[in-house]
Amino acid sequence: MSDATSTVRISLNAPPEGDVEERDIRESLSAVVQTGPHLWLGCDETATLERVTRLEDGRYGDHRTYRIEDVLDLPGGGSGEVDVEGLAWAPPYLWLVGSHGRKRGKAKPEEGVEKAFAELADVDQDDNRYLLGRIPLEEDPQGGGLVPRRACADPRDPSATLTAARLKGKGRQSALMLAIADDEHLRRYLKIPGKDNGFDVEGLAASNGRLFLGLRGPVVRGWAVVLEVQPAKTSRPERLKLKRIGPDGRRYRKHLLDLDGLGVREITADGDDLLVLAGPTMAVRAPATLFRWRGAAKLEADSITGRDQLEHLLDLPHDVDGGEDHPEGICCLETEGSRTREVLVVYDSGGPRRQDGDAVVADVFPIAPGRGGSPMEALFPARDGGDGGGNEERDERNGGRGEE
Known part of the structure; x- marks a missing residue:
């Protein structure tokens, strides 16, 4: 197991009014991404986003909670569990993804x-889990820092408007699920609960105008799956569709990775590379390993990548406190003045050493540098890269169905 060079205390003590408890937030962290001085965190047991800010002593505090339903209409409506499993920052948008999977009772x-x-026979499908969307972040002139908005002026062009939007369709009729409904490798797993090696999204990365969805399951004959998509605008500002980027007009590309039989538990961009956190697909004790997938963000076709083509970076703590400590969220950590490449790791179901009063304790690990530019080189890059896609001729056939 690799040793962390340092830890970071993240105070999470300001849940919204209602049925969300501080403990629910601290014990269900599933995603993290950095935007300048802020960390944004997602939870797999709530329908909220958490923002913390780096303080002078290096800790993160000034916790703010934002209900996703306040800035983005959810597929199932209301404030039902979203099961946020991935966050990605593609300025000026914060992208988020739900698990897109069914769940079995415990x-x-x-x-x-x-x-x-009876519990084991109970399989539920929550429409809010089938969420893939984006939320613009805007500088708050009063409170300071970036805050999520349903709509706001584009800082690159004040005459234009940035709008929160999600992939069209609802539940298993979402554009993503329709696109993969007949996939030769995935279709048999779409009705199986995620933790039974069924379809389950657990990671999200944004790079070069594309989104990469890391699948915890299925692992197909030892091969983990990453789906690449490119959302594009529709006639409705609050809806997105999938651009045709795959072979034969398919609305996704498919990448298979040999992660030593493990699934993808998180994925994040590092320049032109993707960092892939591999972990067990089902409820078994297994390692958690971080790999570098070089040049992945520049692939132009489906791919299959053997183990010898992946760079092993770290063996992360996993199940170290009686079955607790599950690394779930990673991001490249950019610290002013630092010359060391580092990743921040947050844990779901953290053991006692992950708890510090109203805070959680995250790990920081050094990694070898990758290729390409840093994702934080500019706060707002060229205008065309902001929405993960671009304008596409209106085409509602096949995976484009289901606009609400």
């Missing part, structure tokens, strides 16, 4: 055979 043997069996 059995508790102490409650007896009948109830345990």
Whole structure:
């Protein structure tokens, strides 16, 4: 297991009014991304985004919670669980993705055979989990820092408007699910719950105008799956569709990776490379390993990448405190004046050493540098790269169906 060079204390003590508890936030962290002085965190048990700010002593505090439904209409409506599994920063948009998977009930043997069996037979589908969307972040002139908006002026062109938007369609009729419904490798797994090696998105990266969705499952004959998509505008500002980027007009590209039989638990961009956190697909004890996938953001076709083509970076702590400590969120950490390339790792179900009063303790690890520019070189890059896609001729066939 690799040793962290330092830790970071992240105070999470300001949940919104309602049914969200501080503990729910601290114990279900599933994604993290940096935007300048801020860290944004997602949870797999809430429908909120958390923002913390770097303080003078190096800690992160000034916790702000934002309800996703306040800035983006959810596929299932209301404030039902989104199961945020990935965040990505493609200025001026913060992208987020839900698991897109079904969930099976949890059995508790102490409650007896009948109830345990009933729980294991209960498979739910929450429409809000089928979310892939973007939210513009705007500098708040009063409170300071970036805040999410449903709509705001484009800082690159004040005459233009930035709008929060999500992929069109609802639940299993979302544009993504329709696009992969007949996929030769994935279609058999779409009805299987995520933690049973069914379809389950657990990572999101943005690079070069593209989005990369890392799948925890399925792992197909030992091969992990990453889907590449490029959202594009529709006639409705608050909806997106998928551009045709794959072979035969397919609305996605597919990449298979040999991660030693593990699935993708997180994915993030580092220049032209992608960092892939590999972990177990099902509820088993297995390692958590960070790989560098060189040049992935510049691929122009489907791909299959053997283990010898992936660079092993780190072996992360996993199940070190009685089954706790699951590394779930990673991002490249940019610190002013630092010349060392580092990644920040946050943990779901953190053990005692991950808890510090109202804060969680994240790890910082050094990594070998990659290729290409840093994602933080500019706050707002060229205008064409902001929406993950671009204008496309209106085409509603196949995976373009389902506009609401």
